Amino acid sequence: MAEYDFVLDMDFSILRISAEAENKLGYTPSEISGKPFIEMIKTEYRDRTVSALKTKEKDFCFILGSDDVQHFIELEPCTLPDGTTGVKTVSLNPLTKEKSGAFSCFAEFIENIYDIYYSADIYGNITAISPSVFIYSGFTPEELIGKNLGSELYVYPALRETFKELIGKHGKVTAFDAPLFRKDGSIWWVSTSAHFIKNINGEIIGVEGIARDITDHKEGQEKLLRGIETRYKTLFESATDAIFIFDLRTKRIADANAAARKMTGYSLEELRKLMPEQLHPKYEFEKIHSYIVRKREEFGLKETVRLDFLSKHGDIVPAELTASVITEDGRKFSIDVARDISQRLATEKKQREQEQMIVHQSKLAAMGEMISNIAHQWRQPLSKMTGILTNLEMGIKQGNLARDEAETLIKEAFSTLKFMSHTIDDFKNFFSPSKPVEEFCINTALDEVLSIIEPNLRFHGIRVMIKAQENVFLRTYRSEFCQVLLNIIQNAKDILYLRRIAEPKIDIRITSGRGKTVIRVADNGGGIEHAAMGRIFEPYFTTRPDGQGIGLYMSKIIIEKNIKGTITARNTFEGAEFTIVL
Template identity: 30%
Template sequence: MFKNAAVAVGLILMATILRLLFLDELGSSYPFVIFYPAVLLAGLYGGLSAGLPATVFSTVLACYLWVDPRRHLPPGHMPDWGKMIVFLAWGIVISVITELVHRRLARTRQLKSQAEAALAEANSKLMLERDTLQAVMNGAGNSHLAYLDRDFNFVCVNETYARTCGYSPEAMIGKNHFDLYPHVENETIFARVRDTGEAVQYLDKPFEYSDKPERGVTYWDWTLTPVRDVAGTVTGLIFSLFETTLRKRTEEALRASEERFRIAFEDSAVAMTMTTLDGRIQKVNQAFSKMLGYSESELIGQRFTELTHSDDLPENLVGVRRLLQGEIASFRMDKRYLTRDGRTVWGDMSTNCVMDPQGMPLYLLTNIQDITSRKGIEVKLQEMNELLEKRVIERTEELREKDLLLVQQNRLAAMGEMINNIAHQWRQPLNALGLNVQQLRLFHESGQLRKDLLYGAVDNAMMLVRHMSGTIDDFRNFFKPDRERVEFSVKEVVAGAIKLVDASFRSNEIAIVVNCPNNPVVFGYPNQYAQVILNLLENARDAFDTCRRSNARIVFNLGCRGKRSVLTVTDNAGGIPDAIIDRVFEPHFSTKGPKGTGIGLFMAKNIIERNMHGSLSVVNDGEGAEFRIEV
């Protein structure tokens, strides 16, 4: 209010200044002329609170300006009271009118402000309701929801609907449904629901996307519900869809699968049954009926236990129990069935438990292959196998006896060789012993037998006897069996073996050369190792018998390769023919004809490789054969 009064005073002062500026032109005849506009402006600005002070203040100043202020006329020259009253009345009226106008404008502004606030609140509620509706629609999961106006333009859609159409929800607002997906029948349905206000519902309604032909025919459950205003007029439609293509195709595939199963079940050459969980037969095929001699109607309702041989029933029941408890996925057994005429038939039975979608057992499905003939053959085969096993045992025993005989023959042959070697070893000492005895006789007959000659002859005889006794010990030690594995010097064993046959080989003019720069020690059976060396020497000597050479020789080279000893035995007897060199270690294979047993090299290889975990091999080196022993 103070502000309005101040504005009124300011306007009146401005009018007074103008009145003074034009005092000469106006004189004092029209004291109120310049104040009419000032009072009007004050009233328009502040209404009564500005117009009324302006009117009073103007009247005071007009009375002062009625006379010429420069002449300082006496106050008796007062204005016309009539004009002053008119001015006051006009000022009061203008103030009242402008006050009323101001109040009307203030009320209008208040109403406008209230309307704007109410509109903002309504818009806020509308936005909240729209967001809530959108959230509810988006929360519908796989359901497609859309709200359309009377012209079928999208007002609101959920994300699932928009995503299926290839848009965002915002981008679909305002688009016409049938501009996107023209369909005369559906547009007719939409128009009928809008015009009649009656909702419709369709199940598995087919639809083809014009812009997505690769999808083929799709199927939908959809409802179309009208939306009414308070007056009952349809203002829009709620369109709800749920795609059932997968379910539809699954149902079709299931029906096709059930039909294939029915055909496979009924027409199968394999006997099949469907059994309830309590063991009653629910369905059988013709093959099962024919197998047991019952009709299908006679089998339905029977328990499978009534058709099972009592000896097979416990195993069958255990399998069914484990199957129903989920311990196994299926079980299989050979079991006997009882036929209608009392016979027993064999079946290769395989049972599975069919489950529902929740994983609960529905029924047992069993396949039975008639194996009665096979079982008869198996019995005959078992009898034949038992007979064959008996014959194999007998034959094996015969072969074992032959092998023992061959081993004995080989041993006797080796002993014969050893006796021959002993003969060679003893021939020279016996000759010397005989000459010594004859010399004693000659000395005695000639009377020249003196004590020193007698003692010398006795000493020579005893030396020869001890030498022959040592030879006997050497051969006896060679034939002594090895009882356990021991560490031994390969060089010493080779020297000992050569010593046993050296005289025999010298008599046959076969030189034995030994090159032993190393003296490896191995873990094994020394006498068996020596037997292998003697076997190789005897084979070489036999080879020289068929291949006469003036410079016959056998060379031993002993060395090491890592932690293993390597012994090569090489002769110059011409080698082994390539056609048979890979067979020389086979049992009963011999190149010596009736003289050979064919087990010498076989036993040598077994000794080195089986008993001593080494290797024995042979190659031709040009002049002869080279046997290689690694232990």
């Protein structure tokens, strides 16, 4: 019977134990005789071991030694001639000292590596582990064999379930990181690569793998993450824009920075109790529910939305809002960034008021120029009217005024008055507010501008040379466009007059193509001083002794803000050139 490690009676109680088994398990015959064999087997293996003993089939299990050390074995039961059961056992621990040959070399190799070799059964109980585990965990291999990874060693048992899912799906796991408990209760981290172990019948009996200590790496990562989190929180709290973090599942505010608390007047605790719409006046509810909430829950607000907030004290706070959606642990959060634009709106309002004042001043200045132009326009007709009235007076006094001559003089007088009235109408139409947007011919508009200023130009001996494409049309604000042309031409006229240019001229060119219309107005007045070039479009900046510095500023406002074009200036060989691109 010496070839069997155990001999069991009909009830599978131990009758005899071999000397080799005694030595391996640490039991004496007197300690173990009569003891049920099943009581020595690890609980989760007992049913299958009973089945193996009854059917006399090979199986594997954990058997407990006298020193409470678990041994992972393969057992092979058979029926003996006297009706008892003989059981042979073979250690399945590849690191056991009873192995020889290749297994002995393997064990020697494993005992000398810093990484940890381990194997575990199908239940997650450790069946073998290399001595290096003591360095990292404080456990000896004997203390760990039989311990369950999921319930006794994993800090987070759910991670063990994840490990089992991965290895069950792929047959192997690579670089699986998990925190484990040390013997003293502290935590260390391992990165495991493992695969299934199968017996000669192809049946999975467990897993084996290599575990590497990555505690320093993980602690470094955690320290880095804590640093990043601290920096994030600092940036979050110090941001000048209000930031709200909404939990899209609960529809509540999860966090809000200092700027958000200041803008709304609520504490963080108060904000967390509010529904999102309670932060806005009622007239914003439709926008919030029909647009912002839907967009936020889908993929965030990619565009900026204008939205008013309602503070705790009832103040309306105008803001611009953007939102991004993030997912954290399967939950969606919306990060809403709201910028308080109260100051900007106040500045814009003040700027508009200033611009309106400048517009008014510009109109007054333009009216002064127009009065001058009207004076030039009326000088000749008034002289003519004086002559007609003088002839009528002398004819009446001398009594020699014929009827037909009187009618001719009266007809000329009416014609002259009609011309003067038409001139007034031209100026009135020029200064009347234009329609919001209208399509007009630039060539015609230029002719109208020149008809107003032409007598003044002629008086100063200034030639106007026009080179323009025919029938160039534009759709914009006609009156404002004409005002810009008038400003630029009058500036050129003033410079030509002040600098006493011998043969003064103004060149006007109009071209159109590729969706752009370009108007260039150039003079031969010597150009703009280099120091003044960068400031000519600033309000109240002028280089003329009698200038007000609002004409070019208004021209820039009209072209760039109202008409959405550009206006620039440069010096040419002869003088200055202004270019308008629409």
